[in-house]
Amino acid sequence: xxxxxxxxxxxxxxxxxxxxxxxxxxxxxSCNGCDIEILATLTxxxxxxxxxxxxxxxxxxxxxxxxxxxxxxxxxxxxVRIYEQMPEPKFVVAVGSCGISGGVFxxxxxxxGDISEVIPVNVYIPGCPPRPEAIIHGVVELLKSLQP
Amino acid sequence: MNINFPPIVxxxxxxxxxxxxxxxxxxxxxxxKLVARFQNRIxxxxxxxxxxxxxxxxxxxxxxxxxxxxxxxxxxxxxxTAALTSALYVPLFGFKPVFSFQGDLIVTLYLLSMMTLxxxxxxxxxxxxxxxxxxxxxxxxxxxYEAPFLLALLGPAIALRTWNISEINAGAGxxxxxxxxxxxxxxxxxxxxxxxxxxxxxxxxxxxxxxxxGAFTEYSGRGFAIFKIGRDVELVxxxxxxxxxxxxxxxxxxxxxxxTLLLLLVTAALxxxxxxxxxxxxxxxxxxxxxxxxxxxxVVIIVGQQLAPVIQPALxxxxGG
Numbered sequence: 001x002x003x004x005x006x007x008x009x010x011x012x013x014x015x016x017x018x019x020x021x022x023x024x025x026x027x028x029x030s031c032n033g034c035d036i037e038i039l040a041t042l043t044x045x046x047x048x049x050x051x052x053x054x055x056x057x058x059x060x061x062x063x064x065x066x067x068x069x070x071x072x073x074x075x076x077x078x079x080v081r082i083y084e085q086m087p088e089p090k091f092v093v094a095v096g097s098c099g100i101s102g103g104v105f106x107x108x109x110x111x112x113g114d115i116s117e118v119i120p121v122n123v124y125i126p127g128c129p130p131r132p133e134a135i136i137h138g139v140v141e142l143l144k145s146l147q148p
Numbered sequence: 149m150n151i152n153f154p155p156i157v158x159x160x161x162x163x164x165x166x167x168x169x170x171x172x173x174x175x176x177x178x179x180x181k182l183v184a185r186f187q188n189r190i191x192x193x194x195x196x197x198x199x200x201x202x203x204x205x206x207x208x209x210x211x212x213x214x215x216x217x218x219x220x221x222x223x224x225x226x227x228x229t230a231a232l233t234s235a236l237y238v239p240l241f242g243f244k245p246v247f248s249f250q251g252d253l254i255v256t257l258y259l260l261s262m263m264t265l266x267x268x269x270x271x272x273x274x275x276x277x278x279x280x281x282x283x284x285x286x287x288x289x290x291x292x293y294e295a296p297f298l299l300a301l302l303g304p305a306i307a308l309r310t311w312n313i314s315e316i317n318a319g320a321g322x323x324x325x326x327x328x329x330x331x332x333x334x335x336x337x338x339x340x341x342x343x344x345x346x347x348x349x350x351x352x353x354x355x356x357x358x359x360x361x362g363a364f365t366e367y368s369g370r371g372f373a374i375f376k377i378g379r380d381v382e383l384v385x386x387x388x389x390x391x392x393x394x395x396x397x398x399x400x401x402x403x404x405x406x407x408t409l410l411l412l413l414v415t416a417a418l419x420x421x422x423x424x425x426x427x428x429x430x431x432x433x434x435x436x437x438x439x440x441x442x443x444x445x446x447v448v449i450i451v452g453q454q455l456a457p458v459i460q461p462a463l464x465x466x467x468g469g
Binding site: 016019 | 190192195198203210356369
């Protein structure tokens with residue numbers, strides 16, 4: 001009986017998580033190309049509120065950290081702090097080539113490296129910059145991976 | 149419809165309690181969908197507010213350092229409780245209020261203000277500077293819309309010579325609707341309600357482009373979810389109040405539905421029409437325009453009431469009535 005209740009509760013929780021991913025957007029040192037594409041994703045043309053995706057101002061309200069660019073020495077501490085300010089369960093989406101490998105900024109004197117060197121990443125979205133459709137696809141892949 | 153529910157049922161299930169919570173979520177969905185349609189979007193799915201709330205409730209709640217723990221945990225609960233309590237005095241869904249006495253209009257308005265006071269305290273409680281600015285703005289806004297909103301709801305009360313919500317609800321439908329008899333009061337009450345709920349264009353207290361999320365910045369998970377539900381409940385109760393006072397009152401659930409949904413349509417249109425006002429513009433608008441117009445309306449009502457016994461016989465003798 002207790003197991004059944006727990007199972008149902010888990011199902012409800014997963015359902016809610018999949019249907020209401022609130023996002024926060026952070027630029028850890030990218031050239032702004034990916035950020036413009038992310039903003040384009042949030043416009044009425046793509047209307048991500050259809051999937052329950054909402055951009056939040058505060059990391060305390062967010063579930064998904066959408067992160068762009070290589071991590072610079074300056075922004076590493078801030079990125080870690082924002083990640084730690086988010087309540088569990090939390091997910092990270094790295095957008096753009098620089099977030100995956102450091103891109104053209106790899107080996108720069110002021111760059112730590114890609115995002116996964118600083119915080120754990122769940123989904124990578126390649127592209128320089130990726131199209132809004134690709135970004136939506138990436139978030140949908142993340143939500144699919146939550147399904148047991 | 150005058151069905152008397154046993155108090156425990158009225159408190160926990162219908163029309164208060166669980167049913168009110170769910171209708172709050174439904175009203176939030178309709179509001180978001182309407183705004184989305186006005187912006188030429190498709191908008192959220194029908195279960196969106198429910199999924200949001202369940203997700204927030206299932207999330208971790210972080211209690212930041214530097215806050216008074218008890219206050220941080222209790223404030224959302226107090227806010228929701230006050231909103232739910234005020235539901236007992238209004239004719240929700242066209243049913244008779246569970247409790248009613250002479251002067252319950254004032255009690256209800258104070259209970260509705262508890263929400264804003266809780267938001268103010270919640271913001272001042274944390275060390276975060278964004279929360280503090282959000283709290284200051286929320287309280288400043290409280291001082292600006294509260295007086296005109298109260299005065300606007302007093303118009304029908306004075307005209308009907310009663311301070312009892314259910315009597316006003318019954319009396320509002322008998323004569324000319326107050327939306328026609330007191331148009332200024334209606335506009336002020338509706339816009340005041342939008343200010344109370346911090347809907348755009350009065351969302352300066354939680355302007356996410358300037359101050360992150362205002363007083364809610366440090367709230368996560370459970371606390372934020374309860375604040376959210378509380379605001380949805382307040383939306384339902386506020387719409388009920390304005391609709392019952394100005395749109396002829398209601399006696400059946402069907403009456404309730406079409407009148408409140410019509411008001412919701414108007415507020416959604418206003419939300420998508422106007423851009424956010426600065427906090428000084430909000431205060432200026434209310435005190436320079438809102439209060440003066442409502443006071444003018446009140447003077448007209450009171451003078452009319454005093455003169456009516458004098459003028460009516462004169463008119464009757466003139467026109468041979």
